[in-house]
Amino acid sequence: MQFKISNIILECVKGDIAAQQGFTAIVNAANAQLKRGSGVAGAIHRAAGPSLEEECKALAPIKPGEAVITGGHNLPNKYVIHCLGPVYGIDKPEDKLLSNCYFNALKLAEKYQIDSIAFPAISTGFFNYPVEEAAKIAFKTIIKLIPGLKYVKRIRFVLHSERDLKIHEEILTQMIEKVKSP
Numbered sequence: 001m002q003f004k005i006s007n008i009i010l011e012c013v014k015g016d017i018a019a020q021q022g023f024t025a026i027v028n029a030a031n032a033q034l035k036r037g038s039g040v041a042g043a044i045h046r047a048a049g050p051s052l053e054e055e056c057k058a059l060a061p062i063k064p065g066e067a068v069i070t071g072g073h074n075l076p077n078k079y080v081i082h083c084l085g086p087v088y089g090i091d092k093p094e095d096k097l098l099s100n101c102y103f104n105a106l107k108l109a110e111k112y113q114i115d116s117i118a119f120p121a122i123s124t125g126f127f128n129y130p131v132e133e134a135a136k137i138a139f140k141t142i143i144k145l146i147p148g149l150k151y152v153k154r155i156r157f158v159l160h161s162e163r164d165l166k167i168h169e170e171i172l173t174q175m176i177e178k179v180k181s182p
Helices: 039-048 050-059 094-111 131-148 162-180
Strands: 002-005 008-014 025-029 067-071 079-083 116-119 154-159
Touching (some): 002 162, 008 162, 025 039, 067 094, 094 116, 131 162, 154 162
Parallel strands (some): 025 079, 025 116
Antiparallel strands (some): 067 079
16 A cells, blocks of 8 residues: 655555565664564564664664664665664653654654654553554654655554554554545
8 A cells, every 4th residue: 555645655564574666765663772673573583684783783772752864784774773662551652752752753753864764553462552543643743754754755653563554554544544635
């Protein structure tokens, strides 16, 4: 599924975040120490190789809502933007912290003149953020930022399951309809 808003493509696909050919940057749903871990962080670190974790050492630790950037190493992407999402029910205010992940990732993308970026559903795995609520926060934040984006022209959400893809597609469609209606 794909939408165009102000000449920026916003899309959702099912797939592997560590296998996003043609994207300048991917986003890692990182842990505070920026280590390998499991889930998204594990997949990205495995695909990038040990040099990614080595580069991350100097940037850790990060706090919920923060983002840092590294090279892509063995990934097909030039950059990895690492965001620490909030743990649902623990890190407060979790909605603001999750929104900050998307805001700060896009801020870094603009700073590095990145034209395309792929996001996972930050905090919805091990950090237990409800997928529907997280998708609403992510899309609301991104749609609000789109008019100010100068370099980013393509934003992709890469979802791990068919269920998560369906939820993201439904929420994105609803939000796009709200933006288009008077």
